[in-house]
Amino acid sequence: MARIAISDRLMLIFIYTFLVLLSFSALYPFWNALAVSFNLGIDTSKGGVTFWPREFTLENYEIVFQDDRLLNGFMISVLRTIVGTVTAIVMTAILAYGMSRRELIGRNYYMLFFVFTMYFGGGLIPTYLLYRSLGLMNTFWVFIIPSLIGVYHMIIFRTFFKSLPAGLEESAQIDGCSNWGIFFRIVLPLSGPVIATLGLFTAVAHWNDWFMPSIYITNEKLLPIQTMLRQILNANIVTDMSNNLDTASAGRIQAMRTITTKSLTMATMMVATLPIVMVYPFVQKYFVKGVLIGSLKE
Amino acid sequence: MPQAASEHQYAPLPAGQPRRKPNIFVRIIRQWDIQLMVWPGILLVFVFAYLPMYGVLTAFMDYKINTGSNIWANTWVGFKHFEAFFNAPEFYTVMRNTIIISLLKFVIGFPAPIVLALMLNEVRHMLFKRIVQTITYLPHFLSWVIVAGLVTAMLSTENGSVNMLLMKIKLIDDPVNFLSLPEYFWSILISANVWKEIGFGSIVYLAAIAGVDPHLYEAADIDGASKFKQIYLITIPTIMPVIIIFMILAIGNLLSAGFEDILLLAGNPVLRPVSDVIDTYVYRVGLANYRYSYATAVGLFKAVISIGLLAMANYIARKSGNSLW
Numbered sequence: 255m256a257r258i259a260i261s262d263r264l265m266l267i268f269i270y271t272f273l274v275l276l277s278f279s280a281l282y283p284f285w286n287a288l289a290v291s292f293n294l295g296i297d298t299s300k301g302g303v304t305f306w307p308r309e310f311t312l313e314n315y316e317i318v319f320q321d322d323r324l325l326n327g328f329m330i331s332v333l334r335t336i337v338g339t340v341t342a343i344v345m346t347a348i349l350a351y352g353m354s355r356r357e358l359i360g361r362n363y364y365m366l367f368f369v370f371t372m373y374f375g376g377g378l379i380p381t382y383l384l385y386r387s388l389g390l391m392n393t394f395w396v397f398i399i400p401s402l403i404g405v406y407h408m409i410i411f412r413t414f415f416k417s418l419p420a421g422l423e424e425s426a427q428i429d430g431c432s433n434w435g436i437f438f439r440i441v442l443p444l445s446g447p448v449i450a451t452l453g454l455f456t457a458v459a460h461w462n463d464w465f466m467p468s469i470y471i472t473n474e475k476l477l478p479i480q481t482m483l484r485q486i487l488n489a490n491i492v493t494d495m496s497n498n499l500d501t502a503s504a505g506r507i508q509a510m511r512t513i514t515t516k517s518l519t520m521a522t523m524m525v526a527t528l529p530i531v532m533v534y535p536f537v538q539k540y541f542v543k544g545v546l547i548g549s550l551k552e
Numbered sequence: 553m554p555q556a557a558s559e560h561q562y563a564p565l566p567a568g569q570p571r572r573k574p575n576i577f578v579r580i581i582r583q584w585d586i587q588l589m590v591w592p593g594i595l596l597v598f599v600f601a602y603l604p605m606y607g608v609l610t611a612f613m614d615y616k617i618n619t620g621s622n623i624w625a626n627t628w629v630g631f632k633h634f635e636a637f638f639n640a641p642e643f644y645t646v647m648r649n650t651i652i653i654s655l656l657k658f659v660i661g662f663p664a665p666i667v668l669a670l671m672l673n674e675v676r677h678m679l680f681k682r683i684v685q686t687i688t689y690l691p692h693f694l695s696w697v698i699v700a701g702l703v704t705a706m707l708s709t710e711n712g713s714v715n716m717l718l719m720k721i722k723l724i725d726d727p728v729n730f731l732s733l734p735e736y737f738w739s740i741l742i743s744a745n746v747w748k749e750i751g752f753g754s755i756v757y758l759a760a761i762a763g764v765d766p767h768l769y770e771a772a773d774i775d776g777a778s779k780f781k782q783i784y785l786i787t788i789p790t791i792m793p794v795i796i797i798f799m800i801l802a803i804g805n806l807l808s809a810g811f812e813d814i815l816l817l818a819g820n821p822v823l824r825p826v827s828d829v830i831d832t833y834v835y836r837v838g839l840a841n842y843r844y845s846y847a848t849a850v851g852l853f854k855a856v857i858s859i860g861l862l863a864m865a866n867y868i869a870r871k872s873g874n875s876l877w
Contacts, residue, residue, distance in 0.1 A: 262779040269671045270680075276668070277687040280751065283702040284690065286713055290705075301711035345593065352589025359580050364590055371597060373804065374859055376604025377851030378831075379838040383610075383617075384603050400600045403593045433585045462695030465812060469839055484697045487704065488819060516705070523701050530693045535686050542685070542755055 284527075291315070291521040295514035314521035324522060327479035331461055331526075334397045334478060338460040343453050345402045347445070350411030351437045368405045385470060396470045397460070397478075407452045414448045415441060447540040454537040461530055479526045486519055611849035617842075633849035642833065650829040653809040656742050662802050664746050665753030666795060670783055672754065673761050688751025700816035703744050707731055731817070734826045741810065741817055741827075756798070760791040796869050804862030807854045811835070830854045 285305065290298050291314055293307035302308075318324055352358060353365065376384075390396040418441065426436045442449075464480035471477055573579075580587055606623075611633060613626040637643060668688070675681040691699065706714050709727035718724045730736045768786045777785070788795075809829040818827035828836075830850060838847025 259778055265779055266674065269674050273671060273675070273680075273684045276750075277684050280688045280691055280747065282713070283706050284694070287702055287705060299710070301716065303711075304713065345596070348589050349593030352586050352593075355586050357583060358586050358590065359576065359583065364594065367594065368597060371601040373862060374605070374855055375601060376606070376608050377848060377855060378834055379844050379848045379851060380604040380607030380610065381600075382839065383615075383844065384600075384607055388599075399596075403596045403600075405597070408593070433589070437589070458693055462693075462697075464695060464697045465815075480695050480697050483701070484816070487697065487701050487816075516710075519701065520705070523698055527694055527698050531690065534689065534693050538686060538689065542758070 284531075287520045287523055290517060291524045293517065295517035298517050299514055314517045315525070317518060318521045318525055323474065324479065324482060324525075326475060327477055327482045328525065330394075330476060331478040331480065332529075334394070335457050335460040338398050338401060339453055339457040341398060342402050342404060342407075342456050343449060346404055346407050346452075347411050347442065347449070348437065349403060350408045351415055351441060353408065354412045354415035355433075368408065372405055382469060391470055392473045392476065394476060396466065397463075401456075401459070404452075404456065407456070410452060411445075411448060414445060418444060447543065450537050451541040454534060454541065458530055458534075479522075483519075483522055483526050486522060608848060608852050610845050611852045613845055615845040615848070617844070629845075633846045634853060636846060637850050637853065642828065645825055646828050646830055646833045649826060650807060650809045653738060653741065653814075653829060654806045656738060657745060657809065658802055658806065660742055661746050661749065662799065664750045666757050666791075668750055669754040669757035669761060670787060672758060673787065674779065674783075685751065688754070690751070691748040692752035694748070696812040696816050699744060699748055700813075700819075703740065703817060704731060707740070732820045732822055734823055737818065737823050737826045741813060744817065745810070745813060756794060757791060760794040761787055764790045796872065800862065800865045800869050803865035804858055806861055807858050 286303075289305060289307050290303055292310055292312070293303050294309040294311045295314065297303070297309040353361060353368075355361075358364075375381075385391065385396060385400070390399070422440055422444075423436055426440055431439065462480060464478070464484050467477055467481040468484065471481070574582075610623055610626065612628055612630060613623065614629050614632075615623065615626050672681055672684065675684070694702075706712050707730040709715060709729050712727070714730070715724070715727040719727065730740060764787060768790075769782055772782045772786060807830060809831070811829075811831040814827050814829060814832050815835070818824070818832075831854075834847045834851045834854075837843045837850070
C-alpha cells in the first residue's frame, strides 16, 4: 500500500495504542500477583512491588507446598479435572455421534429434549435438593456425574461430526465395521481439534469451579483448591490479619516472620492458576479457528 | 418424519417382500446400536436437568426437608411464596439491582468484544495480533475466585496498585477502600466482567469477520472508502447475523445479572444494598436460611421472565430474518 489516508493512519495509531493498553491491563494484575508471590513477604508490605520481585524468594511457595491441606486440595482439583474431562468428553461425544446420524429414529424429538434444557432449568434449590436425595453430598462423584453431558458441547460435536464426509462411514460400513467401531476407529481420531477445544473448556470449568463444592462438600478432604482459596480470601476480608491463616497452618507461619498473608495468598493463587494458564496458549490455535461458530444456528 | 428416507438405506427390506414399513419399535430395535449411543445421555439429562424442573413444583408448596424426594407429601399453598416475594422488603432492592447491573453488563459488556474484534481485524502485524489475542484471552481462563482475589489486591488500601497509581498522579491523597464503598461497586463489577471476557468474547466475531469476502474491501478501496467507512458499511453488516444471535441470547439472560462475580466481589456486607440480585438472593434465603420453597419460587419467577424475554427477542429478530428458531 503506497498511500494511506491521514484519517486511516490516525485510526491505526489509535487502535494500536488501545490494544497495547488493553493487553497491559489484561496482564498486569496477574503479573503483579506473580511478582508478589516470588517476593519476600515483609518486603512486599513496604509497598512498591509492581513488575518484578524486589527480594526474590521461593519461601512462599515452600509454605504452600508444605501445607497438607492445600496439597490435598490441589490433588482433588487435578483428579477431578482429569476424570471429569475424560468422562464428559467421551460421554458427550458418543451422544453427539448418535445424534449426528441421519437414520436415528426420533432424533428431532431428542434434539428438542436437549435444547430445551439450555433455556429453562429447575434452578439452584431444586437441583440442590435433588443431589441431596441422590446421595451425592460429600462424594467425589458430585463433581463428575452431573456434568457428564454438556448440551452445548454436544451440539458443537454434532455439527462437527455432520461435516465429516459421509463416504468415510459408508466405506467403513461396507467393510463390515459396526457403528461403534466407526465412531471409535474413524470418527474420533479425526476429531482432534474439536476434542482439544472442548476438552480445554471442560477442563477449565472443572478446574475453576469453586461454587459446587462450597454447597455440596463439607468434608475438607474433598475440597478442591479453588474453594479453599475462596475461604482464605474471605478470611482476609473478614477477620484480623494475624489469625486468619487457619487454612494455611498458622503455627508455622507465625514462626516465620518474613511471610505475610498477602504473599502467601498470592502464591496459593498462582498454584491454583498456573496449570490452566500454561495449557490454553497451546490449544488456542484450535479454538480461534471457528470450531464454535458452526454450531451457532441450531 | 424427515428421517424416513434414510432409514431404508440403513435397514433395507429384503427384495420380494411386500413393501410395508415395519412397526416403529421393530425399526428402533434394528438400530439398537445407534439408539444405545444416545440413551445414556438422555437418561443423564433427564435426571440432572428435568428432575430439578419437576422439583420446581415445591415453589407452590410448603416444602419440608424430611419429605425427601416424595414432594407430594407436602401441602400445596398456591402462589403464597410468590406473593411473599413481591411484598418482601428486599423485593425493590433486588429487582432494581438485577435490572441495573444486567443492563449495564448488556450495554457495556455486549458491544465491547465486537469493538475489540473490529480493532483486531485492522491489525496487519500478525505477531502483534496473536500476542494481543493470547494476552486478552488470559483472564477468561481464571476462575472468579482468582479474579476477585486479583481485583481485591489491585484495589487494596495496603499498596494496591490502583491506589498507588492514583496517589502518584495526585488524584487522591489517601488510599481509598474501593471495595467497601457502595458507590463504586457497579463500576468495579462491570469492569471486572469486561476485563475477564472481552478478549475471549471477541473470538466468535473474529471468526465471523474472517468470512467476509475480501473483494468487498478491495472494491471499497478502489472507490476510496475510508477504513472507518469500510468497517461501518461492509464488516458490521456482514457479521450482523452473529451479533443478533448473541444479542437474543444476552436478552434471554437479562435477569441473570451475575452470581459468582457478585458473591465474590461483594464479600463486604455493606455492599448488599447495591449488590443483591435475584440469584444471590435465592442462594442466601435458600441455602443459608433454608427457606427452600420461597427461594424456589423466586428462582422460578426469574426463569419464567427470562424465557419470556428470550421468546420476545427471538420474535423481534425473526422479523429481520435472524432468529434462533
